[in-house]
Amino acid sequence: MGICAGIDLCDDHIAIRICGETEVTVWPAVVCREKKGEHWFVGEEAYRVALSGEGVMTDKLLKLLSKNGTSTVMRRQYTGSELLTELFRKVLEEKTSVTDFSCIDRLCVTLHKLDGQLFDKVKASLAAAGVAEEKLLLISHEEAFIYYTLSQEKDLYSGLVGAFDLSEERLCFYELMMVRGMSRPCVVAESRDVEEAFHTDILRKDSGRTLGDRIITDVAKRSMEGKAYSAVFLTGTGFDRIDWAQNFVSYVCLRRKVLQEKGLFAIGAAFAADDSLRAETQFPELMFCDGRTTSEISMNVSIHERTSRLMLTRAGSRWYGLGAHIEVIPEEGTRVSFLVEPFDKTKEKREVTASLGDVTEIASRPEKCTRVAVDMRFSSADRVELKLTDLGFGEICPASGTEVQEELSL
16 A cells, blocks of 8 residues: 555645644745755755755745746746745655655645646646656645544534634634535535734734734634534644633633644545545535535437436536536537536526537538537636537538637536
8 A cells, every 4th residue: 555645735834644644744835955956955954954054945835836936046047836846855755755756646735725727736846746647636725624524523513613724824714514404415615814814923922912812813703603613623833822812712612622733734635635545435425615516517418319418517526627528419500508507406507508609611501410529627616618619420511620619607
């Protein structure tokens, strides 16, 4: 059995949890290259080398990556992707004690929000570090929170579950709810970045600790008042200690369980990685969160004169990398119809159409003499990119090569 692990990647830290182990290892998300050689350092060691004047350090790697930025180190310009590759390589080497990552069976990386373009870049950095693309899984913090919560004792999520994530870059409140009484149990997770976020450096002084306690207590009251929570989790580097937040702790601990969890999202990512390798999931609940679809898309098709429903995507699927390819012969012209049905039954299902348009060469053909290739790819949870291509109809009606691209809003 190879290595299975989860990584939480943020601008201020990177945390990793190996499946089967209890410890989560957290490093500051910084890299440093020595001045007199090619060796790289990460985390606290990177700070030490940089402070000694023996190396050049770079931080905020995710921001650098998302903005296609570069950093000049020892007269050489490095892209954000190259620097992130070094971070991944050193962290994986230190945690796994191997340099050949072919032994990794699954690596799940979780980011704060699911951004398709950013995920593509993170995948490229991991591939450059030596992790095969087919062994990668990428999810949002909301989904990692779901996996973490469902791995706990059931009494902890018998009601609403909350989580506060306090780091150098953000204060975020998460909420999770189990939805029962349906054909299949569902779990819904949502999050909100708090505008009143503060840098954790202020907690080094008494006045800053008092201010931080007041801010986070106010946030807790606004977010939680009038709701019944069975548990609240505290995570992030800001909660490594909680002696600065006495008023906050007094409020959240009232009639509910409160637990500190270092590296909560890395743990959730590890559970997701492990679950993806199993023949049968440990988590049968439908999941709805950032990174999962909320509607199913289908088509009514006729096969051997029998009408049936062809399911293209199901609600609760991960949209990153999700797509479909089908070839159809439209009943009328080149119009292809799709049925969009939200999982929330209070919302109406609707029919949407796409067409190759009024191309003369195609419009002059007899009915049902046009074959159309439909390629579907999700660009976000509620947007689908469609490409329709005219394939003609054998030798009777040669393909025109016409292509039409549309965006379908769900």
